[in-house]
Amino acid sequence: MAPYFNILRVVLAYAASASATTFAKYAACQSTLKPKLLPTLSCPAGTIFVSQTDKNAHFTSVQAAVTSLPNDTSPAYILIGAGTYQEAVNVSRIGPTTLLGQTDHPASYAQNLVTIFNTTFINQTTQNAAILDNADSAVLTVAPNKYAAWTGAGYYGGTPVPIPDDFGCTDFKAYNINFENRAANGGVGPALAFGIGFANASFYASTFRGMQDTMFIGKNGSAVFRKSQVLGSVDYIYGFGTAYFDQSLIGSRGAGCTTAWKGTPNYTNTYGAYFSHSSVVRSPDANPSLDLTGQQTLGRPWNNASVVVYMDSFMDSSINPAGFQIWSPTDPRNETIYYAEQGSHGPGFNASARVSFDHLLTAKQASQNFTIEKIFGGLPTWVDWDF
Numbered sequence: 579m580a581p582y583f584n585i586l587r588v589v590l591a592y593a594a595s596a597s598a599t600t601f602a603k604y605a606a607c608q609s610t611l612k613p614k615l616l617p618t619l620s621c622p623a624g625t626i627f628v629s630q631t632d633k634n635a636h637f638t639s640v641q642a643a644v645t646s647l648p649n650d651t652s653p654a655y656i657l658i659g660a661g662t663y664q665e666a667v668n669v670s671r672i673g674p675t676t677l678l679g680q681t682d683h684p685a686s687y688a689q690n691l692v693t694i695f696n697t698t699f700i701n702q703t704t705q706n707a708a709i710l711d712n713a714d715s716a717v718l719t720v721a722p723n724k725y726a727a728w729t730g731a732g733y734y735g736g737t738p739v740p741i742p743d744d745f746g747c748t749d750f751k752a753y754n755i756n757f758e759n760r761a762a763n764g765g766v767g768p769a770l771a772f773g774i775g776f777a778n779a780s781f782y783a784s785t786f787r788g789m790q791d792t793m794f795i796g797k798n799g800s801a802v803f804r805k806s807q808v809l810g811s812v813d814y815i816y817g818f819g820t821a822y823f824d825q826s827l828i829g830s831r832g833a834g835c836t837t838a839w840k841g842t843p844n845y846t847n848t849y850g851a852y853f854s855h856s857s858v859v860r861s862p863d864a865n866p867s868l869d870l871t872g873q874q875t876l877g878r879p880w881n882n883a884s885v886v887v888y889m890d891s892f893m894d895s896s897i898n899p900a901g902f903q904i905w906s907p908t909d910p911r912n913e914t915i916y917y918a919e920q921g922s923h924g925p926g927f928n929a930s931a932r933v934s935f936d937h938l939l940t941a942k943q944a945s946q947n948f949t950i951e952k953i954f955g956g957l958p959t960w961v962d963w964d965f
């Protein structure tokens with residue numbers, strides 16, 4: 579490489595880092611305004627570039643870039659060029675792995691330029707639950723192997739699926755990427771945009787779009803979502819693991835439940851779905867002909883150890899006045915669950931109409947058990963708290 583090129587590189591990298599704001603540390607790398615010749619110039623060393631159109635790209639699909647990474651503990655970065663990618667992405671490597679979507683507006687998902695979608699869904703009429711699982715529909719999977727992200731009974735072809743010995747990715751991150759399962763538009767069955775098991779992942783200014791079962795936070799899985807958006811209809815945030823949503827929009831595209839959570843003491847992470855400083859509303863892209871007033875509940879117990887807590891969150895009139903719901907009249911599962919709200923506000927919150935098993939907490943009470951440190955057993959080191 580010619581010396582002047584190195585100088586140019588240093589100057590440009592400096593200019594780029596100086597322009598990056600504190601919260602968006604990859605802004606320079608993600609920018610579309612970077613020199614055409616070296617799109618990854620202002621990115622972390624070794625960043626792999628994916629683009630369908632740029633001839634400097636290392637790969638044209640995200641999965642090809644992920645597959646090229648060594649399965650070790652080294653950090654890896656993938657910059658995804660502006661575009662719409664139809665594929666399924668499977669991250670099973672163990673080391674820190676960061677996907678960056680190209681954007682000139684890293685603070686918000688509203689102007690994201692990168693969308694990854696697929697159209698696979700599970701037809702529950704014809705599904706053979708022994709060999710086909712909701713996990714098979716996911717657009718993004720973060721798990722050490724196929725069975726680690728399974729939703730269901732844990733049998734494959736009649737043989738019990740072993741609980742994995744391995745933990746998958748210890749630190750997966752995605753910034754400014756839309757993950758969409760577009761099969762779901764007719765409400766045809768489980769159609770995941772994202773599934774995780776035996777791994778830790780966090781998302782920033784990213785969106786997840788589906789209908790039924792948009793995202794699954796599975797066994798021994800933990801996920802944190804900051805300034806992100808999740809859209810769906812039936813049980814669209816569901817799982818066994820620990821999910822924490824901060825300053826995010828949770829939007830209903832049809833009648834249903836925001837969460838269907840299952841508790842299990844089998845894994846070392848605590849479990850539950852937690853929402854902080856978020857909005858639970860009618861989805862901005864819901865079919866305008868639908869009257870969704872009161873059509874969404876905050877959750878139903880997938881098992882009797884379900885834990886769901888909303889804190890300081892806005893709720894619009896799509897939220898049913900009762901708040902949460904039982905599983906079914908013959909199997910209510912509401913005796914040993916823990917459902918709570920603190921600081922809920924907006925037309926979707928009516929304290930006197932809430933179900934009896936909803937704990938309405940004060941801020942002081944909520945802080946006893948539901949700070950981020952209490953939920954995760956310490957502040958997760960795998961989360962970008964500057965964003």
Ligand SMILES: *[C@@H]1O[C@H](CO)[C@@H](O)[C@H](O)[C@H]1NC(C)=O
Pocket residue numbers: 664665666696697698
């Ligand atoms: C989903 O993604 C996979 C992997 O890229 C691809 O082979 C498949 O055709 C896609 N399926 C659908 C239904 O789009």
Ligand SMILES: *[C@@H]1O[C@H](CO)[C@@H](O)[C@H](O)[C@H]1NC(C)=O
Pocket residue numbers: 649670671672722723744745746
């Ligand atoms: C990476 O290694 C882990 C732990 O050994 C394993 O579970 C996972 O399947 C491996 N992934 C790949 C792509 O080899």
Ligand SMILES: *[C@@H]1O[C@H](CO)[C@@H](O)[C@H](O)[C@H]1NC(C)=O
Pocket residue numbers: 668669670713714719722723724
């Ligand atoms: C992802 O990759 C792992 C390791 O190669 C493999 O075991 C698993 O079946 C893959 N998962 C999916 C959903 O393709």
Ligand SMILES: *[C@@H]1O[C@H](CO)[C@@H](O)[C@H](O)[C@H]1NC(C)=O
Pocket residue numbers: 701702703704766
């Ligand atoms: C699911 O399978 C059933 C039975 O084959 C079929 O009638 C139905 O159309 C399928 N649903 C979808 C959405 O493809």
Ligand SMILES: *[C@@H]1O[C@H](CO)[C@@H](O)[C@H](O)[C@H]1NC(C)=O
Pocket residue numbers: 797818842844
């Ligand atoms: C938890 O472990 C018990 C005992 O091994 C097992 O029966 C049960 O299915 C496990 N639950 C989950 C959710 O893995």
Ligand SMILES: *[C@@H]1O[C@H](CO)[C@@H](O)[C@H](O)[C@H]1NC(C)=O
Pocket residue numbers: 741742745798844845846847
């Ligand atoms: C759950 O994951 C942690 C790593 O975060 C690991 O130490 C532990 O053994 C896992 N537990 C089970 C039951 O797999």
Ligand SMILES: *[C@@H]1O[C@H](CO)[C@@H](O)[C@H](O)[C@H]1NC(C)=O
Pocket residue numbers: 882913914
């Ligand atoms: C909770 O569910 C477990 C597993 O199905 C069952 O053994 C237990 O009796 C249930 N507890 C209550 C209070 O219903």
Ligand SMILES: *[C@@H]1O[C@H](CO)[C@@H](O)[C@H](O)[C@H]1NC(C)=O
Pocket residue numbers: 899928929930931
């Ligand atoms: C709140 O719920 C109570 C009990 O169902 C009802 O009487 C009251 O009218 C509701 N308030 C509003 C503002 O809808």
Ligand SMILES: *[C@@H]1O[C@H](CO)[C@@H](O)[C@H](O)[C@H]1NC(C)=O
Pocket residue numbers: 904910912913934935
């Ligand atoms: C559970 O739900 C049933 C049916 O709605 C109700 O009768 C019962 O009081 C509820 N139990 C608790 C603890 O709220």
Ligand SMILES: *[C@@H]1O[C@H](CO)[C@@H](O)[C@H](O)[C@H]1NC(C)=O
Pocket residue numbers: 939943944946947
């Ligand atoms: C916090 O958790 C402890 C232990 O489970 C429990 O005794 C206490 O009642 C909880 N506090 C609130 C406000 O729910």
Ligand SMILES: *[C@@H]1O[C@H](CO)[C@@H](O)[C@H](O)[C@H]1NC(C)=O
Pocket residue numbers: 745748777778800847954955956957958959
């Ligand atoms: C996954 O996250 C949990 C909660 O922060 C943490 O206790 C655990 O150690 C993490 N696992 C790994 C392998 O980093």
